[in-house]
Amino acid sequence: MNTDNQPCPRCPDGTATVATVSPSGNIWTVYMCRVCHFSWRSTEPKRRTESALYPEAFRLTAADMAAAPDVPAVPPLRRNP
Amino acid sequence: MKSKVFDDLRGFLSELDRQGQLLRISEEVTAEPDIAAAANAAARLGDTAPALMFDNVAGFIKAQIAVGVHGSWRNHALALGLPMETSMRDQVAEFIRRWETFPVAPERRDDPPWAENSAEGDEIDLFSLLPLFRLNDGDGGFYLDKAPVISRDPEDPDNFGKQNVGIYRMQVKGARRLGLQPVPMHDIALQLTKAEERGEDLPIAIAVGNDPVITMMAGTPLEYDQSEYEMAGALRQSPYPISSAPLTGFDVPWGAEVVLEGVIEGRTRELEGPFGEFTGHYSGGRKMPVVRIDRVSYRTDPIFETLYLGMPWTEIDFLIGPATCVPLYQQLKAEYPEVQAVNAMYTHGLLAIISTKKRYGGFAKAVGVRAMTTPHGLGYVKMAIVVDEDIDPFNLPQVMWALSTKVNPDGDLVQLPKMSVMNLDPSAVPPGISDKLVIDATTPVAPDVRGHYGQAAHDLPETAQWVTRLNAMLADRI
Incomplete structure (x- = not known):
């Protein structure tokens, strides 16, 4: 079980920190990317955990993240709530 | 005959077990991909699929995960207290009949089993509390996707009818942090907008692992001021049991396995998803509201109830199918x-x-x-x-x-x-x-005179009698 920070498989600049470790048997670690919020368990299939195998359709670039819309949009503040 | 009523998930799982509609999987499985793949497979078994209960998941201690609880017409019938062979058409008809007894006042109870354990603030760790796992390859993380969220109208907080109980997907983003998707047409989005216009957070409670009827109601598009608890009472033909959540004071299901309380942080948006949705497609990554959890209450060794969704049909289609037909029918029929x-x-x-x-x-x-x-x-x-x-x-x-x-x-x-x-x-x-x-x-009627529909063929007048006769002959043959 590796508890060091990991590169994010989904976004190019992301670094993931340890979110939790298996309560029993040192079997897995869950990582969470501080940039794109992707999380994964170390024992998942490699198509989800390794950058080289991560599906193209789900990769995120900095531009994708910047362009992501607010859902729902934040409304204007009311002057007299 | 009065139908069976279930006050919590455990009671309903026992009924599914008695009826042969619960498959317990006690061989060790992996959190991923085993549980989602098994739930996906159960959905491919069709209208008679059982629920699945996992109690031996690698790396967890005492984890219990229930999927597919509503995942077939049989389970949907049992949830309504009907014989499990009740046809889908008859289940919808019974749903309509019971709907018309709305409202049934809830029953307040003081002794919720989820009050047994609690944690607050930085003691909270959702990863330890629930055996979270990923569903589909492209999902951005682990989700709560079957947990009713309770919230109130910030401009009318004492209005019981406007207290909303709805299911919204929530991505676990930290030990006490979630992302939440309020589709703009859903009631919680109206309430969040009101809170955000006032520069406030929106308090919420989240009930994980429930009796089968409140989950159906939380997926039913009721009118804004109709109470899901009063409709649950109508649907189960018995007052629905609720208790006050300790931090928010909101009314939550008495029988829940886990109750999370906190706020949707006002005027905050953060990248969420994607998530394989009920449309059979992933939603793209959007910036969505964030939830901070401030208190958790839970049964000892809680059962994590969740559902798999992907290419239809899956459990979610059984869960919300009849619950979508009935309000549309009622609202159209009214006019x-x-x-x-x-x-x-x-x-x-x-x-x-x-x-x-x-x-x-x-x-x-x-x-x-x-x-x-x-x-x-x-x-x-x-x-x-x-x-x-x-x-x-x-x-x-x-x-x-x-x-x-x-x-x-x-x-x-x-x-x-x-x-x-x-x-x-x-x-x-x-x-x-x-x-x-x-x-x-439809066949055009006057003054729309298009087409040649004057000579439609209909079943012969004697056919209904012959249907009965043939069915009787077939039955005698067995």
Whole structure:
């Protein structure tokens, strides 16, 4: 079980920190990317955990993240709530 | 005969077990991909699929995960306290009958089993509390996707009817942090907008692992001031048990396994998703609201109830199918008593089939358009197929007959430009906007004199008698 920070498989600049470790048997670690919020368990299939195998359709670039819309949009503040 | 009533998930799991509708999997499995793949596979077993209960998941201690609890017509019937062989059509009819007994006042109880354990603030660790796992390859993380969220109207917080109970997907983003998706057409989005206009957070409670009826109600598009608890009482034909959550004071299911309380942080948006949605497509990454959890209350060794969703049909379609048909039927029938039945079970009512008598030419088109302006229709009902009163909208071969013979595109298609639709519809451009289509598959009536429908063939008058006779002969043969 590796508890060091990991590169994010989904976004190019992301670094993931340890979110939790298996309560029993040192079997897995869950990582969470501080940039794109992707999380994964170390024992998942490699198509989800390794950058080289991560599906193209789900990769995120900095531009994708910047362009992501607010859902729902934040409304204007009311002057007299 | 009074039907069976279940006050919590454990009671219903015992019933599923008694009826042979619960498969316990005690061999060790991996959190991923085993649990989601097994739940996905159960959905492929069809209308009789059992629920699955996992109690030996690698790396966890005492984890219990229930999936597929509503995942077949059999389980849906048992959830309503009906015999498990009750047909889907009869389940919808019984749903309608019970709906008409709304409201049934809830029963307040003081001794919720979830009060047994609690944690606050930085003691909270959702990863330790629940055996979280990923569903689909492209999901952004682990989700709560079957947990009713309770919230109140910030401008009318003491109004019990406006207290909302709805299911919204929530991505676990930290030990006490979630992302939450409020589709703009859903009630929680109205409440969040009011809070955010005032510069406030929106307090919420989240109930994980419940009796089967409140979960159905949390997925039902009720009117804004209709209480899900009072409708749950109608549906189970018995007052629904609720208790006050300790931090928010909100009314939550007495029987829940886990109750999380906190706030949707006002005016905050953060990248969330994607998540494989009920449309059978992933939602793209959007910036969505964030939840901070401040208190958790939970049973000892709680059961994590969740559902798999992906390419339809899966559990979510059984869960929200009838619950979508009934309010649309009730709202249409209130204004147009000619409406006979509504089948809105396809992708949460993105497509609805409505059977109706006709008052005069053009009437069926008006019914189709009206379905699009019901509260649920505003975000769904992209297509309405309207058929004659003698067509059963749940009988798709009959519907196909109507489409193939009653429809002439010259006059039977009404295309409404740039209407509202929920933003998860992958065909919408931009997300949230789509043309909508009424297909009038009814027989034209005066003054609409198109076509040659004067010589329709009908079942012979003696046929019904022969159906009975043949069925009796077949039964005797066994």
